[in-house]
Amino acid sequence: MKTYLLPSIKITVVLLVLLSGLYPLVIAGIGKFTPGQGDGVTVTYKGRVVGYANVGQKFTKDQYFYSRPSAANFQADASAGSNKGPANADYLKDVEKRIDTFMVHNPTVKRGDIPAELVTSSGSGLDPNLSPAGAEVQVARIAKVRNIPAAQVEKIIANNTEGPVLGLFGPSKVNVLKMNVALDELTLK
Amino acid sequence: MNTEIAGVIFMYLAMVGLAIPLGKYIARVFNGEKTWLDFMAPLERLIFKLSGIDTKKEMNWKQHLKALLTINCLWLFYAFFCLLAQGHLPLNPDKNPGQTPDLAFNTALSFVTNTNLQNYSGESGATYYTQLFVLMFLQFVSAATGIAAMMIVFKAMKDKVTDKLGNFWDFFLKTITRLLLPLSIVVAIILAFNGTPTSYKGKDTVIGLQGDTVHVSRGPAAALIAIKQLGTNGGGYFGVNSAHPLENPNYLTNMVENISIILIPIALVFALGYYLNKKKLAWVIFGVMTVGFLMIVIPSIRAEVNGNPALAHLGISQPTGSMEGKEVRFGPAASAYWGICTTVTSNGSVNSMHDSMMPISGLGQIFDMMINSFYGGVGVGYLNFYIFIIIAVFISGLMVGRTPEFMGRKIEAREMKIASLIALLHPFIILVSTSIAAYVLVHFPNANWVVKPSAWLNNPGYHGFSEMLYQYASAAANNGSGYAGLTSNDIFWNVSSGLVIFVGRFLPIIGPVAIAGLLANKKFIPESAGTLKTDTGTFGLMIFAVIIIIAALAFFPALTLGPIAEHFSIK
DSSP states (O other), X not given: OHHHHHHHHHHHHHHIIIIIIIHHXXXXXXXXXXXXXXXXXXXXXXXXEEEETTSOOOOOSTTSOOOOOOTTTTOTTSOOOOOOOTTOHHHHHHHHHHHHHHHHHOTTSOGGGOBGGGTSOOSSSOOOEEOHHHHHTTHHHHHHHHTOOHHHHHHHHHXXXXXXXXXXXXXXXXXXXXXXXXXXXXXXX | OOHHHHXXXXXXXXXXXXXXXXXXXXXXXXXXXXXXXGGXXXXXXXXXXXXXXXXXXXXXXXXXXXXXHHHHHHHHHHHHHHHHHGGGSSOOTTOOOOOOXXXXXXXXXXXXXXXXXXXXXXXXXXXHHIIIIIIIHHHHHHHHHHHHHHHHHHXXXXXXXXXXXXXXXXXXXXXXXXXXXXXXXXXXXXXXXXXXXXXXXXXXXXXOTTSOXXXXXXXXXXXXXXXXXXXXXXXXXXXXGGGXXXXXXXXXXXXXXXXXXXXXXXXXXXXXXXXXXXXXXXXXXXXXXXXXXXXXXXXXXXXXXXXXXXXXXXXXXXXXXXXXXXXXXXXXXXXXXXXXXHHHTTOOOOSSOGGGSOHHHHHHHHHHHHHOOSSOSTTHHHHHHHHHHHHHHHHHHHHHTOOOEXXXXXXXXXXXXXXXXXXXXXXXXHHHHHHHHHHHHHHXXXXXXXXXXXXXXXXXXXXXXXXXXXXXXXXXXXXXXXXXXXXXXXXXXXXXXXXXXXHHHHHHHHHXXXXXXXXXXXXXXXXXXXXXXXXXXXXXXXXXXXXHHHHHHHHHHHHIIIIIHHHHHOX
């Protein structure tokens, strides 16, 4: 036993210093040179930090682009998905309710044009994005509530659309927080 | 072509393209040949000197196992007590409390065994100390344990009649210094530049644009995420793992993380070919694994891209497929692809909630973990496959009337007994524990535990059964992903899955190492016209048949009650 236990203890201590002590410190040092300095990338509006670019936040007011539903109620210290199975009857009732609510707030949108992402909850409960289509269906509502031309809202979507990686891989998306900051900046001018 | 499908195809090609040279490199490291990381040698010598280890002393298979089990026991005690006491240890800016004894038992076992089943959430259930000095530490060393065990088997196949099988500490440390640590640094830097936090600052409080107050958990996440993927660990920094937008900020990081999941498992297959100079055998093994992988991944991607038929009936459109539990930045194709990659290897990290996926995907994921060797975990995936090879050699030997031999050694009753026990152990522990859980659920729904059995499941019917089956398949395969709807942080699940994890890790390491050690001691019989060729397509087919027959016969009834029934009932 002693033949193996002593070296086990010693190598464990040495590796704790190397792997758990030094390695993350080196990464943190390199992290200082990244956007956000390793603390996370923030978004500011009128000189105030209003959120993290990558962390979705709750938007329920009609003058903003809605975020996707969140099983975690957007608590960024308690991420969670709904974990509802695809055929769960209670779950389907929840989705039905979300569709009805969406249609009340967006009377001009046809049921068949509502993309699933707007009525299903995200994996993390903190999804910061929508697909461009998920933003498009909200244009009429936002333009009406803010009393601005739809073209201005369309332009914000276009300016904030991030295409696939290298134009080749993955879906297109828009960042909800950045678009909503852009909407508020319109009224500032 | 659709950019989401293109992304998936690119990821697969990149994995194989990187795995082949990496496999060659790994073989060179363990052959003691020159590599460009030789500047690590002084560091290794220093570590061995400080630890009082003489790597020139070669070990036989029993000594190897003693060293392996001793150090693993030590880590188990260390992890258990740190997790209990984390509330009082340093590096706890968010003031998180210690874990309960049953949770600490489960977490410690889970991370020592490379499983990383997490019945806690990283934001509130761990501190920066335990994240780095317990969980991430174990992610490195458990992966290195698996690869070291595999190296013992490789070495036993390489040398003619010997009981000297190299030095455990040497295999173990070189895996870290030459493979895991350098790759982790690269991946962690890529993540950091894409927005994953690296600093030690605690939670931030922000008032959002709409006026809501949010607390944003942060911390030294990038370092841990890198090794969690590369070491087929899978235990995430944040609760929802790589679905979390700080843990996996965009499609590029998703590609890097997904490639990292499967890179070393594939590389090790090729490493075998280079190390033993049996490249054809490596390609046969790779072929069998790849056919199995594709058979599962393609239907899963199709199901997710096509969307949920039950939602289609509600009259909405699903242009981006089934989106419940998924993130917009990944989309359904990359989510399904990840789901299969993470379950064929024993990784277990997730970038979408598997519990909400289509039954076909769930079927694939559970089946992957039941097979547990289509690529498999780092080191141990190959050990599982080795068992199937031994069985296939024996059966084909009987079929054609030749003495069953593998790599010039006769396979006899003793080896076959071990191989059969290990092959049967996996279905046994999964199915027996699932049936016990189902029995408790039905007969004692109101048992007075923290979580009553009647509140365990998040979904009714077939899907609820799948949640329990998934949990034990994941525990036994040392995978660590979960149908997260299952409320698994109570004494029943913590203890039962902890025990399944333990048995599912160490016996499948001990078995193959023992077989290889026994075979290495036998007389070497040079290949002749009478030898059954193991590096042919025919033999590949034979291994495939053995895998499917063992798995299908054992698991088909359980799968029928879960995902298969759900698939046919979904409207």
